[in-house]
Amino acid sequence: MSPSAFAWSERLSEAAAWRRAQGLWRERRTFKADLIDFAGNDYIGLAGDPRLAEAQAAGARRFGSGAGASHLVSGHLEIHEALEQRLADLVGRPRALLFSTGYMANLGTLQALCDSDTQVFQDRLNHASLLDGAKLAGARSRRFHHRDLDDLERLLARAPSETPRLVISDGVFSMDGDVANVGGLRDICTRYGAWLMIDDAHGLGVLGPQGDGCVGRAHGVDQVAVLVGTLGKALGTGGAFVAGSEALIDHLIQYARPYVYTTAQPPGVAAATLAALDILAAEPERRDRLRDSIRYFRHEATLLGLPLTDSFTPIQPLVLGESEAVMHWAARLQEAGLLVGAIRPPTVPQGEARLRITLNATHTREALDHLLETLAQLHEEGMH
Known part of the structure; x- marks a missing residue:
């Protein structure tokens, strides 16, 4: 006699009913x-600037509507290379690496950098993609009180010194609008030999003297080792990037699964982002x-x-x-x-x-x- 089939439809109905009853249905x-x-x-x-639409159309006419493959197969086009260099220049890093979304950038980076031996310390209000990335990587994760440097230092002081340590924070917190104390985080990381990763999704294009965000050129690669930015917010297009040292970008190209196994960004989108960077600088x-x-x-x-x-x-x-x-x-x-x-x-x-x-x-x-x-x-x- 075969076992009874699991009642998936009932499970979905119960989950929907619970969320509706709580007033949380989206x-x-x-x-x-x-x-x-x-x-x-x-x-x-x-996002609605006609110059970006024109650039996107021109990029599609020249390179095609899609990249056709992942970056490591045949999808890495000269326009992607040009965009990565422009983004690296904007934030004052040696190199940048394109990802399809900010979520994928964070998942891929944390999966590539962390394992079960890594100690990760995250602000309690970090974006879900950062929390999920550390969890999927199997890292030992602790969350410090929001923007509380003393709490972070207490956690770091208790962590074994021989393990790799990574401190992660949003730059601008997406639900509160407040900004991380990047300088304070940098100083603590220096004292405890930890790397610092900042997701500046909501700061890029808005903050900084050149729109380079709350990190950008003010905090170099030796201070903020891993910098993430998105292109679908202030820059008005889509996708994301990670910027850092030559060694970091080489490592992500080899080990970041969302990068390795995803079709490259449509070239028209890359062309539109290049136009957005021109406008950011000129206006x-x-x-x-x-x-x-x-x-x-x-x-x-x-x-x-x-x-x-x-x-x-x-x-x-x-x-x-x-x-x-x-x-x-x-x-x-x-x-x-x-x-x-x-x-x-x-x-x-x-x-x-x-x-x-x-x-x-x-x-x-x-x-x-x-x-x-x-x-x-x-x-x-x-x-x-």
Whole structure:
């Protein structure tokens, strides 16, 4: 008599019912042009720039719509090589290596660098891809309190000195908008002989004197050994890269499985990213406009008594606490023509559900005022 088949359909139904009952069910939304986007990560307004679209089309016409193979077979084209060099130059590293996504960059890097003998120390609020990467690598992982250098030092002091140690942090934390103390992390890593890895996904193109992020040229390869950046946020295209020493990049080419076994990035996307880097260098006023909008929004929101976090980046969360309140505010904002991210557990801890408001260089003063007025109305209603 054959064993009974596992009731997969029941398992899926139970999981869906649980998440719906907790008010945590996620819905995909098809973005409509009549909404003002305060939810995305297009921080300097490049994703819709026609120059990038034209460059992407030209790249596809010259090299084809797809790379056709992985980088190690026949998919590494001259345009990929040119983009890697430009990215390395931007962040002041000897070399850079392209990945298809930021998630894959982090998984591949940690899988290639770590094993069961490696001690990994991560900020508690690191991105899921960093946490997953260490877990998949089988590394012994500890998480220190958010931006707490003393807690990190206590953990490092207790770790065996003969084991390889890797400290990992986001550069800009994607749900809070605050920035890692890269200099402090660097100093601690130097004292304890640890390598430092920073994922600067939300800082690249926004922070730094040249848009080189919160790490970039200010912290060289001898200070931040592993630097990860993404291309689908401020640079407006898609994909990611890891930058570092010659030895690091050679090692990743040999051992990072998401790099070795993935078709290379479409060449048109690489061409669009090269155009984005040109604009980043030629139009610093985009970052100036963004900084002005951040200052204006924070000043006005503070006067209104809105519950801001301590962030000077484009990510401006309003922590409301309960998921129901967040979903209500998000729905009301959408009715007013404003798209704002509604972030709930497990993305953030219980009791810290929030609206994740993101600002970009294309937002007009009128759009910001409309957002502030709508938030003020919701805030006043919630107080009564």
